[in-house]
Amino acid sequence: MYFIKLFFIILAIYIPVSCVQEADVQDQQVSDNGKASSLIDGQKLYAKLCAGCHGRGGKGTKQGPPLIHKIYEPSHHNDASFYRAVKKGVQAHHWQFGNMPPIENISDSDMSTIIFYVRHQQRKVGIK
Ligand code: HEC
Numbered sequence: 001m002y003f004i005k006l007f008f009i010i011l012a013i014y015i016p017v018s019c020v021q022e023a024d025v026q027d028q029q030v031s032d033n034g035k036a037s038s039l040i041d042g043q044k045l046y047a048k049l050c051a052g053c054h055g056r057g058g059k060g061t062k063q064g065p066p067l068i069h070k071i072y073e074p075s076h077h078n079d080a081s082f083y084r085a086v087k088k089g090v091q092a093h094h095w096q097f098g099n100m101p102p103i104e105n106i107s108d109s110d111m112s113t114i115i116f117y118v119r120h121q122q123r124k125v126g127i128k
Contacts, residue, residue, distance in 0.1 A: 042117025045110050049103055058121045065095045067118050073127045074119065082115050083108070 047056070053064030060066030071077065071094060090100035106114075122128070 038113050038116055039120055042113040042115075042120075045106075045114050046117050049106060050114065053097070053100070058118055062097075064097050064100065068121050068125060068127065070127055072118075073122065079112075079115050082118070083111055086111060 046054075046058075050067075053061055054067045055061045055064070058066055058068035060069075066072075085100060086103045086106055089102040092099050
């Protein structure tokens, strides 16, 4: 009788604990998938709207500077400066490429996806 009671007590403790662990793992998978898909979205938006000047993967072109560059690290050009650049354009000041025109019709959520992608590209080469 004692062992049966003990068995149920252990079961009562074990079931909730194992459920919580499982839920954590599922959350993790969902958020990893979320990350992977927003990286792909960010890459597509970037390719369409920014790569013409800032180059594939952020490496720069004759029309614009690389964004994968130390001067664009988060502590020098934070995310707000990306929003500002796109909304208001940029007066040439770091380079000799001329001004960046404002880019029309980009939603804040598309911007945050683009920035997520650019920061990921920066981190890949050690720019943090
Ligand atoms: C027509 C070309 C062109 C396009 C398209 C373009 N840029 Fe730029 N961008 C430039 C140039 C040129 C500069 C450099 C200005 C300078 O000399 O500092 C620049 C600078 C920037 C800067 C630095 C701003 C600062 O404060 O110094 C950011 C951030 C930026 N661009 C983000 C973007 C993003 C994100 C996109 C796409 C949504 C984009 N740009 C599209 C030409 C472009």
